[in-house]
Amino acid sequence: MPSSCQHQPIQNQLLAALRTTQLERLASHLELVHMPLGDVLCESGGRLHYVYFPTSAIVSLHYILENGASSEIAGVGNEGMLGVSLFMGGETTPSWATVQTAGYGYRMKAGLMLQEFNQATPIQRLLLRYTQALMTQISQTAVCNRHHTIEQQLCRWLLLTLDRLGCQDLTMTQELIASMLGVRREGITEAAGKLQNAGMIRYRRGHIMVLDRAGLEKHVCECYHVVKKEFDRLFWDVRKF
Structure with a gap:
């Protein structure tokens, strides 16, 4: 440990x-x-x-x-x-x-x-706020999967993952990403290839290196920003808890 x-x-x-x-x-x-x-x-x-x-x-x-x-x-x-x-x-x-x-x-x-x-301690209000933000993420994921391209979905998923890890290097196979997004592996291969050709990522043997985060943020659909904005709105002054 x-x-x-x-x-x-x-x-x-x-x-x-x-x-x-x-x-x-x-x-x-x-x-x-x-x-x-x-x-x-x-x-x-x-x-x-x-x-x-x-x-x-x-x-x-x-x-x-x-x-x-x-x-x-x-x-x-x-x-x-x-x-x-x-x-x-x-x-x-x-x-x-x-x-x-x-x-x-x-x-x-x-x-x-x-x-x-x-x-009814302060943690109750904090967890209820988090639950609201989580519900936003769930509903926005459903909208994104229905209306946006695999390339946009991949950008959303990559950005959310980067936010949580705080690094630019991800260990993730295309099979696992395809399973996460509920799409065919071939679709992920094509989408990742486009992002790599555009200089936004480099993919090799299960490793994804993000080279241009700003480019991903410009390329992603609004779903990523909706989720991020809601988390920021609900937790902008979390120390009051």
Whole structure:
């Protein structure tokens, strides 16, 4: 397990938004965990025993059809938390939660988080705001998948991933990206080729290096900016929590 000087709860933006006294109260219940690629944190219809606050990992929320095809409906990185169904009353969801990008995060027993939420502490308002932002991401993903080109969808996905990782080098196969977007691998190959020819990315053997982020932001559809604007709007002064 890495040392505490390398990993801190405040590397997750939700935890960082809490006042020092609030975070200190939760700290003893937060467990640092490694989140390996492909790890299934929750199956369709399953109940979460823990909520997760990713710091360097990214979790994909996706739905798997009866024929085995799947599509991502949202992602959760260092901006959020996995487990909003816990306090929304549904307890379970039809989607799966799988680690898309390996890394670390903090987990907390679901029962303890529910107790904290039900006490109407500041974390309740914070998590409700995050849930609204997550709902925006889910709805905008549905709109994007229906109305925009694969190239635009790929730009959106790349930018959201960059925001969560804070780096320009991604380890990701075309097969996995195609699964995330719910499209054929050939479509991703063609879209990535266009972006590479335009000098925006360099792709080789499962690694994507973003060379021109500004170019991606000009090329992407409005869906990326809608999601980013909503997160910024809801959390512009998060320290008040």
